[in-house]
Amino acid sequence: MNSINFDYYKAFYYTAKYGTVSRAAEELYITQPSLTKRLHKLEEQLNCVLFKRTQKGVNLTEEGNVLYGKIAPACETFLGGEDTLKKMINLESGIVKISSTKLMIKDIIIPAIKDFKKKYEKIQFELYTEKFRKNKNLFAA
Numbered sequence: 358m359n360s361i362n363f364d365y366y367k368a369f370y371y372t373a374k375y376g377t378v379s380r381a382a383e384e385l386y387i388t389q390p391s392l393t394k395r396l397h398k399l400e401e402q403l404n405c406v407l408f409k410r411t412q413k414g415v416n417l418t419e420e421g422n423v424l425y426g427k428i429a430p431a432c433e434t435f436l437g438g439e440d441t442l443k444k445m446i447n448l449e450s451g452i453v454k455i456s457s458t459k460l461m462i463k464d465i466i467i468p469a470i471k472d473f474k475k476k477y478e479k480i481q482f483e484l485y486t487e488k489f490r491k492n493k494n495l496f497a498a
Contacts, residue, residue: 359402361399361402361403362395362398364395365395365396365398365399365402366399366428366432367385367432367436368381368385368392368395368396368399369395369396369399369407369421369424369425369428370425370428370429370432371384371385372392372396372408372415373407373408373415373417373421373425373429374429375414376413376414376415376416377413377414377415378392378393378396378414378415396408403420403424405418405420406418406420406421407420407421407424408421444479448477448480449477449479450479450480451480451481452480452481452482452483453480453481453482453483454482454483454485455482455483455484455485456484456485456486457484457485457486458486459486462484462486466484470482
């Protein structure tokens with residue numbers, strides 16, 4: 358079996374999750390015909406039918422149910438990793454570790470952190486003294 362494009366699996370995952378091609382296409386920011394093409398390519402490469410088309414959307418076939426049971430946890434993990442990374446890049450989450458002298462931490466770093474946290478409240482800080490001991494209670498917002 359050839360290597361299957363992950364975009365085909367994402368198309369399958371979202372279509373199975375939402376039960377409609379239109380909602381899945383919207384979630385993936387692609388057109389419905391593009392999504393349908395990906396689903397057909399996946400079915401072709403797997404040599405089976407994954408969905409039963411209905412007037413209200415789609416239902417999984419037996420083969421589709423088996424595939425969804427196997428790939429859903431992997432897709433959720435993969436997509437969750439993307440989301441976590443995007444949040445870190447956009448400073449919506451993450452941990453900043455700072456090592457300095459006690460005097461610098463007290464007089465300069467803590468006031469700067471307080472200002473920073475006004476804008477980026479979900480960023481966490483770990484402060485260390487020059488001996489690299491973790492100071493758990495140096496900063497309490």
